Amino acid sequence: MKSISENPDFNNTETGEFPCISCHTNCCKEYVIFVNAHDVYRLATGLRLAPENFLEIYGAKDYSLGINVKEGLIDLALKQNNGTCEFLEEHKDFFRCTVNEIKPGVCKSYPFEMKNGKLIQMTSMMCPVNWNIAEFEKMMISHLKKDESEWKFYDELVKEWNTKHWGKSLSVFLKFMLDKVKSSLAS
Ligand code: SF4
Ligand code: SF4
Numbered sequence: 697m698k699s700i701s702e703n704p705d706f707n708n709t710e711t712g713e714f715p716c717i718s719c720h721t722n723c724c725k726e727y728v729i730f731v732n733a734h735d736v737y738r739l740a741t742g743l744r745l746a747p748e749n750f751l752e753i754y755g756a757k758d759y760s761l762g763i764n765v766k767e768g769l770i771d772l773a774l775k776q777n778n779g780t781c782e783f784l785e786e787h788k789d790f791f792r793c794t795v796n797e798i799k800p801g802v803c804k805s806y807p808f809e810m811k812n813g814k815l816i817q818m819t820s821m822m823c824p825v826n827w828n829i830a831e832f833e834k835m836m837i838s839h840l841k842k843d844e845s846e847w848k849f850y851d852e853l854v855k856e857w858n859t860k861h862w863g864k865s866l867s868v869f870l871k872f873m874l875d876k877v878k879s880s881l882a883s
Contacts, residue, residue: 732850
């Protein structure tokens with residue numbers, strides 16, 4: 697069974713086999729995909745959809761970083777259908793991410809992370825075989841740095857919201873968030 701990440705840029709592993717080929721896209725089925733402001737902005741503009749259409753709210757994992765809105769203290773994640781990411785499309789013999797070009801940063805970086813300045817595979821990864829880290833090093837390091845800076849931007853934005861606007865509705869927060877990203881990209 698082939699799966700979503702079958703991509704010519706990602707075509708090697710320690711064993712020469714592309715990991716996603718022998719995997720049933722576990723990562724898109726097992727994880728709730730939490731998103732930041734840039735992730736939501738890219739999806740909303742790319743799909744031309746209001747974020748409410750593809751986002752779900754969850755109780756905040758970290759109380760100091762949750763978004764304080766009328767609906768509660770929350771985090772934002774992608775909606776799921778039957779426990780699977782709503783953007784995963786299943787065909788007879790393969791899976792496809794329908795938002796591959798604009799998928800969240802966490803999806804792009806999985807299953808890699810940085811430890812002590814080195815790119816490594818997550819110890820808890822769901823991939824059936826090991827990836828060839830050297831093959832991905834340059835691209836992933838730059839991606840992970842960008843992702844880290846986008847999460848920092850998001851944390852600052854949430855702190856500002858919680859200080860100045862807390863208690864207003866989620867839809868007001870979403871507009872606030874998208875406006876912040878838009879003006880940061882314009883500057
Ligand atoms: S956005 Fe795409 S890659 Fe990310 S979980 Fe959903 S289907 Fe998988
Ligand atoms: S769990 Fe790993 S191998 Fe499986 S689809 Fe996700 S990234 Fe690919």
